[in-house]
Amino acid sequence: xxxxxxxxxxxxxxxxxxxxxxxxxxxxxxxxxxxxxxxxxxxxxxxxxxxxxxxxxxxxxxxxxxxxxxxxxxxxxxxxxxxxxxxxxxxxxxxxxxxxxxxxxxxxxxxxxxxxxxxxxxxxxxxxxxxxxxxxxxxxxxxxxxxxxxxxxxxxxxxxxxxxxxxxxxxxxxxxxxxxxxxxxxxxxxxxxxxxxxxxxxxxxxxxxxxxxxxxxxxxxxxxxxxxxxxxxxxxxxxxxxxxxxxxxxxxxxxxxxxxxxxxxxxxxxxxxxx
Numbered sequence: 130x131x132x133x134x135x136x137x138x139x140x141x142x143x144x145x146x147x148x149x150x151x152x153x154x155x156x157x158x159x160x161x162x163x164x165x166x167x168x169x170x171x172x173x174x175x176x177x178x179x180x181x182x183x184x185x186x187x188x189x190x191x192x193x194x195x196x197x198x199x200x201x202x203x204x205x206x207x208x209x210x211x212x213x214x215x216x217x218x219x220x221x222x223x224x225x226x227x228x229x230x231x232x233x234x235x236x237x238x239x240x241x242x243x244x245x246x247x248x249x250x251x252x253x254x255x256x257x258x259x260x261x262x263x264x265x266x267x268x269x270x271x272x273x274x275x276x277x278x279x280x281x282x283x284x285x286x287x288x289x290x291x292x293x294x295x296x297x298x299x300x301x302x303x304x305x306x307x308x309x310x311x312x313x314x315x316x317x318x319x320x321x322x323x324x325x326x327x328x329x330x331x332x333x334x335x336x337x338x339x340x341x342x343x344x345x346x347x348x349x350x351x352x353x354x355x356x357x358x359x360x361x362x363x364x365x366x367x368x369x370x371x372x373x374x375x376x377x378x379x380x381x382x383x384x385x386x387x388x389x390x391x392x393x394x395x396x397x398x399x400x401x402x403x404x
Contacts, residue, residue: 160364162349164390165337167358173334175273176325176352177304179284179291181216181344182362183267184298185369186260193252198227203244205231209373214381216374217285217345219318220245249287259297265365266342270303281308281328283341283351285318308332319347320387322355329355346381353388 180186191212198205205227215223224244228236236244273280282304284291288311295301308331315323329336341352344363352359363370363378 160361162359162361163353163388165356165358167338167340171338172278172340173338174279174281174329174332175270175340175342176281176283176328176332176357177266177270177342178217178344178348179282179295180260180286182342182348183263183270183282183300183303184260184294185263186294187213187216187344187374188371189256189258189260190252192255193248194223196251196255197244197248200247203240203247205244209371210377213345213374213377215347217319217343217347217351219285219312220248220287222318249290252290260294262298262300263362263369265367266362267300267303269342274303279308279332279334280304281310281332283310283324283328283348285312285324285348287311288313319345320350320354322351322353325352325355325357329357346378346385350387 177183180190191207191209194207194212197203198207205224207227211227215226218226221241224241225236228234228240270280280303288309291309291311292301295303308328310324310328310331312318312324315321315327317323325339325341326336329339332339337356339355339357341348341355341357341359342362343349343352343359344361349359349361362368363374
């Protein structure tokens, strides 16, 4: 499948004129996953991923994976292709799968815990900058709040790092803590739907009447399996999409088997994102 422009299914006219409109520029090159749509008079909540969705944090996380894996006690290789292909996974699963693929064995829980603790320290020690907010997505979340629609977060991230990054980006007040769900809050991480179902539960709304915003394949599947309207933010105009992510997403879309309803799937065009 070659690059193509996405359909503009999700357009401003989708909403009732009696409510404050969402920012028009946010809808350019936005793609749905699946055919489910929630109309304005049915909408009960909007749920956002963080890393790669609200925050341009993914490129900042990659070096700590590489550096930690290169340590002799771990001896694991992390490529950009693998890094973006497992975006949204629980961190422990990223380590386990890398170990299984490269060493042919399942790592012990102690190995995984030691790797992640070291990775956390490496990230904190070498983090030279904090991720910026992805303004188009943040504008959507703020617009929902202005319209009186509750907003939640569903992230596979580590709580203290996520909270620190949100604060440095100036959006730590975007969602109340009680409406934030982290990987540690659920038994099964993305792509299992548990984290999105829990986010809807905390908003006291029906998942079928929520919109979910995601960047990673596992998160898109998680929200889809939760029964939500699902929107891939990497199709948004000016989304900060590095070439490695664009290439990985194209391969994932071509191999996608978990979407069970009819919808057009496209690969982000070069004009729809800047690296």
